[in-house]
Amino acid sequence: MQMVNATGERTITDLSIDELRAIDTNEKRTVTTHGIIHNVRDMGDFAFVIIRKIGGLVQCVYTMQDTEEERRILSEENSVRVTGELRAEERAVNGFEIAVENIELLSEPKEELPLSVSKRKLNIALENEIEIRPVTLRNEQRRNVFKLQEGIVRGFRRYLEDNGFTEIFSPKIIAAGAEGGANIFKLDYFGKKAFLAQSPQTYKQTLIPVYERVFEIAPVFRAEKHDTARHLNEYVSVDFEMGFINSFYDVINMETGMIKYCFDYLRENYALVLKKLNCELPVFDTIPCVKFRDAKEMVAKKYSRKIKDPYDLEPEEERLIGELFKEDYNSDFVFVTHYPVKKRPFYAMDDPEDPKYTLSFDLLFRGMEITTGGQRIHDYDEQVKKMIFKGLYPEDFESYLMLHKYGVPPHGGLGMGLERLVMKLLDEKNIRSTSMFPRDTTRLNP
Amino acid sequence: MQMVNATGERTITDLSIDELRAIDTNEKRTVTTHGIIHNVRDMGDFAFVIIRKIGGLVQCVYTMQDTEEERRILSEENSVRVTGELRAEERAVNGFEIAVENIELLSEPKEELPLSVSKRKLNIALENEIEIRPVTLRNEQRRNVFKLQEGIVRGFRRYLEDNGFTEIFSPKIIAAGAEGGANIFKLDYFGKKAFLAQSPQTYKQTLIPVYERVFEIAPVFRAEKHDTARHLNEYVSVDFEMGFINSFYDVINMETGMIKYCFDYLRENYALVLKKLNCELPVFDTIPCVKFRDAKEMVAKKYSRKIKDPYDLEPEEERLIGELFKEDYNSDFVFVTHYPVKKRPFYAMDDPEDPKYTLSFDLLFRGMEITTGGQRIHDYDEQVKKMIFKGLYPEDFESYLMLHKYGVPPHGGLGMGLERLVMKLLDEKNIRSTSMFPRDTTRLNP
Numbered sequence: 066m067q068m069v070n071a072t073g074e075r076t077i078t079d080l081s082i083d084e085l086r087a088i089d090t091n092e093k094r095t096v097t098t099h100g101i102i103h104n105v106r107d108m109g110d111f112a113f114v115i116i117r118k119i120g121g122l123v124q125c126v127y128t129m130q131d132t133e134e135e136r137r138i139l140s141e142e143n144s145v146r147v148t149g150e151l152r153a154e155e156r157a158v159n160g161f162e163i164a165v166e167n168i169e170l171l172s173e174p175k176e177e178l179p180l181s182v183s184k185r186k187l188n189i190a191l192e193n194e195i196e197i198r199p200v201t202l203r204n205e206q207r208r209n210v211f212k213l214q215e216g217i218v219r220g221f222r223r224y225l226e227d228n229g230f231t232e233i234f235s236p237k238i239i240a241a242g243a244e245g246g247a248n249i250f251k252l253d254y255f256g257k258k259a260f261l262a263q264s265p266q267t268y269k270q271t272l273i274p275v276y277e278r279v280f281e282i283a284p285v286f287r288a289e290k291h292d293t294a295r296h297l298n299e300y301v302s303v304d305f306e307m308g309f310i311n312s313f314y315d316v317i318n319m320e321t322g323m324i325k326y327c328f329d330y331l332r333e334n335y336a337l338v339l340k341k342l343n344c345e346l347p348v349f350d351t352i353p354c355v356k357f358r359d360a361k362e363m364v365a366k367k368y369s370r371k372i373k374d375p376y377d378l379e380p381e382e383e384r385l386i387g388e389l390f391k392e393d394y395n396s397d398f399v400f401v402t403h404y405p406v407k408k409r410p411f412y413a414m415d416d417p418e419d420p421k422y423t424l425s426f427d428l429l430f431r432g433m434e435i436t437t438g439g440q441r442i443h444d445y446d447e448q449v450k451k452m453i454f455k456g457l458y459p460e461d462f463e464s465y466l467m468l469h470k471y472g473v474p475p476h477g478g479l480g481m482g483l484e485r486l487v488m489k490l491l492d493e494k495n496i497r498s499t500s501m502f503p504r505d506t507t508r509l510n511p
Numbered sequence: 512m513q514m515v516n517a518t519g520e521r522t523i524t525d526l527s528i529d530e531l532r533a534i535d536t537n538e539k540r541t542v543t544t545h546g547i548i549h550n551v552r553d554m555g556d557f558a559f560v561i562i563r564k565i566g567g568l569v570q571c572v573y574t575m576q577d578t579e580e581e582r583r584i585l586s587e588e589n590s591v592r593v594t595g596e597l598r599a600e601e602r603a604v605n606g607f608e609i610a611v612e613n614i615e616l617l618s619e620p621k622e623e624l625p626l627s628v629s630k631r632k633l634n635i636a637l638e639n640e641i642e643i644r645p646v647t648l649r650n651e652q653r654r655n656v657f658k659l660q661e662g663i664v665r666g667f668r669r670y671l672e673d674n675g676f677t678e679i680f681s682p683k684i685i686a687a688g689a690e691g692g693a694n695i696f697k698l699d700y701f702g703k704k705a706f707l708a709q710s711p712q713t714y715k716q717t718l719i720p721v722y723e724r725v726f727e728i729a730p731v732f733r734a735e736k737h738d739t740a741r742h743l744n745e746y747v748s749v750d751f752e753m754g755f756i757n758s759f760y761d762v763i764n765m766e767t768g769m770i771k772y773c774f775d776y777l778r779e780n781y782a783l784v785l786k787k788l789n790c791e792l793p794v795f796d797t798i799p800c801v802k803f804r805d806a807k808e809m810v811a812k813k814y815s816r817k818i819k820d821p822y823d824l825e826p827e828e829e830r831l832i833g834e835l836f837k838e839d840y841n842s843d844f845v846f847v848t849h850y851p852v853k854k855r856p857f858y859a860m861d862d863p864e865d866p867k868y869t870l871s872f873d874l875l876f877r878g879m880e881i882t883t884g885g886q887r888i889h890d891y892d893e894q895v896k897k898m899i900f901k902g903l904y905p906e907d908f909e910s911y912l913m914l915h916k917y918g919v920p921p922h923g924g925l926g927m928g929l930e931r932l933v934m935k936l937l938d939e940k941n942i943r944s945t946s947m948f949p950r951d952t953t954r955l956n957p
Contacts, residue, residue: 068800069760069800070797071766071767071797071799071846072764073768073770073772073797073798075764077757077761081675119724142720144918172919174891175891175892175916178917199911200917202718215678219672219678229527231565231661232661232665233657233661234660234730234947236950238696238707238955239955240956250698251698252698252699252707253697254955255736259955261684261707268947268948271644271648272648274649275649276654277565283729284682286683288701290701298684299684309523309525309545309592309617311523314515314522315523318517318520318521320517322519322520325519350518351516352516352519353514353516354514443618444618445620446621467957470620471588471621471624471646472588472618472621473618474617474618475617483680501679502682504684506701509684510909511717511911
């Protein structure tokens with residue numbers, strides 16, 4: 066009988082880019098590494114073989130032997146293990162290259178790729194690109210988009226951890242929707258009607274008396290029928306909720322701090338990704354907050370528009386608010402506060418100074434809403450009353466209302482659409498560019 | 512027009528437990544903090560008012576005035592802001608207490624709680640407890656269960672980040688299931704048939720040629736009809752996948768390293784949580800790996816059992832393997848390797864030495880499977896052949912098969928059930944104890 070022991074020690078000994086970079090090239094050391102052949106440039110007597118690895122590309126120099134075997138190995142998207150002398154080469158991307166002594170073929174594609182992923186620009190229509198994302202994501206620019214996404218999530222998490230937030234995992238299959246409306250996916254759950262969570266709202270709130278501050282970064286599902294450049298039917302929501310607030314401005318300040326921290330974190334830890342994506346992060350000290358009503362009036366005045374519906378904000382108005390605050394206040398961000406009651410869900414707290422409005426806000430970034438938040442109702446009677454006002458049946462929300470019935474401090478929070486933030490950071494025109502495998506009304510694949 | 516600027520600076524100035532703890536009690540400082548009244552012990556002339564905050568409990572001492580207002584305020588689950596002198600008190604949980612000078616009522620429950628959450632033991636049947644989780648989670652023991660969950664996730668993430676894994680967010684609404692079988696939730700997606708992802712398997716693999724190593728910690732959905740103490744229909748899966756492996760033992764070693772790192776991380780950062788939960792983390796150097804066939808034989812021999820089905824492992828056998836390895840090898844963990852082909856999905860690589868078995872493994876922890884993993888097929892023809900062998904139609908997996916068609920290095924990975932790990936760590940008998948809002952065949956609420 067054969068028995069092995071797993072030690073947890075490293076068993077893959079091929080060197081990483083960081084390890085290669087750390088070697089003194091004067092040592093003329095023979096190194097072994099692995100990667101996928103990203104590109105081969107045949108120079109006659111020799112070829113530049115660029116391999117793709119964690120963290121970027123490595124240049125290898127291969128002396129041509131002109132064999133059948135060699136032609137098979139030196140082909141794009143082959144997986145190889147390379148051994149050779151590490152030497153300095155200023156023109157190579159990391160300041161070094163490997164003079165190949167041995168190259169081992171580990172795996173090879175069945176077919177030639179439908180397009181070369183090593184080009185700087187892919188020159189393919191977005192619609193077609195999405196179809197073959199398993200291929201196009203291998204392009205450097207594309208893979209950096211989702212490295213940036215990763216970096217943002219890491220930055221947010223670190224900030225929230227430092228500020229005492231507990232990470233939660235709330236269920237996605239639920240008995241009743243929190244955001245209301247018809248935009249909810251239904252499914253059969255062992256003979257019962259169930260839904261996919263539009264947000265972790267009710268769970269975040271339920272956990273306020275438990276942890277005081279909670280966050281979750283997870284998928285949410287919206288069965289919205291409109292097929293626009295800024296909507297997805299499944300997206301990643303950055304959600305947090307905090308207790309013992311004095312007003313919703315505490316939530317606004319927490320988010321401002323979170324974004325600032327995150328951008329600093331990216332500058333420090335994702336500098337190369339930002340550079341490759343040509344992404345300049347906005348630098349700012351403060352974010353202006355303006356009331357919904359005032360923002361509408363400012364836009365009407367500056368751009369000579371008529372206010373059609375004083376209780377709604379059109380995407381074009383959102384865009385113009387963004388433009389105005391960029392031009393007049395040099396700010397990429399603006400908090401629009403005090404949204405009308407009819408635009409906000411049942412858990413939003415009314416403004417005691419004017420109950421047609423709520424103690425809520427959106428954060429606009431470069432003219433697009435990326436966050437919705439506000440103070441929530443904590444009083445039981447007030448919550449029940451508002452549910453009825455909104456046409457809901459409190460008896461459908463028995464579990465949720467335990468929160469109010471058994472006590473919860475004043476609290477508020479927000480939800481941010483991760484893909485939208487990345488979209489605006491990269492000045493993309495379509496949110497499908499910043500969702501790896503986007504879900505829209507017609508797309509379930511890849 | 513009123514405009515405010517959000518600075519990102521702290522706007523909630525009430526002190527945290529850490530801040531209170533850092534104050535020299537000789538200073539006799541007057542401090543302000545907030546919390547939820549966890550418990551009131553009336554001592555006649557005065558009362559101990561214990562408030563619940565981020566990070567634990569704080570003892571306040573209140574001198575009774577015997578007023579109506581006072582009786583209203585000093586009630587469990589009220590949210591309060593407290594001001595008073597901070598003084599040393601060895602018998603209090605943090606070594607200090609607050610001599611209350613002012614107490615402000617911020618919010619109060621509508622009704623008395625169905626049970627007191629401040630007791631050490633709740634004395635309530637699990638079934639009933641789950642019904643009122645919004646209340647019972649306020650109990651210290653309960654909230655610590657999910658603090659431990661958080662700590663484990665943080666530990667895993669840090670390890671995976673350090674080892675070059677990229678964090679991904681794969682879609683949960685999908686066109687085809689990866690794990691096969693009938694155990695999949697169906698939903699209507701704008702008139703098309705869609706499913707809820709049983710695992711991020713196909714996406715993890717698709718991203719191997721992009722990032723080489725990826726991970727995701729997210730919900731997965733299994734429409735399994737059996738209602739047991741160890742199954743949930745929605746759970747949190749810790750998934751990783753890594754390229755350029757030499758064998759599945761590289762995956763096993765990565766997981767061993769991850770668990771070791773995580774336990775060290777918990778000992779350092781969650782010591783209080785572990786102590787309160789009475790949780791002793793296993794200490795180990797190595798984890799034994801044993802072949803499926805051999806494990807079955809060892810159990811049959813030691814416990815004088817007959818092997819009924821050589822290609823399946825019953826839960827009881829799993830339990831006995833755990834027992835055997837604890838008794839004979841003093842190990843809480845054991846990797847069982849080389850599972851039969853018929854027990855593994857279509858992407859599992861066959862063992863070239865015996866194609867009735869696969870290059871795969873389970874990790875058992877204290878007699879229960881908490882992880883399934885293995886090496887995946889990377890060759891296109893081999894994958895197509897195996898799909899057909901498994902009764903699947905390759906044309907249903909066009910997007911997935913782009914991976915193999917356009918090249919992927921040898922790779923493998925695993926998925927771990929987070930709730931199961933916590934369950935076994937805490938010696939809980941039912942997985943519903945370690946899922947905040949469990950989903951089983953009959954439960955959608957809370």
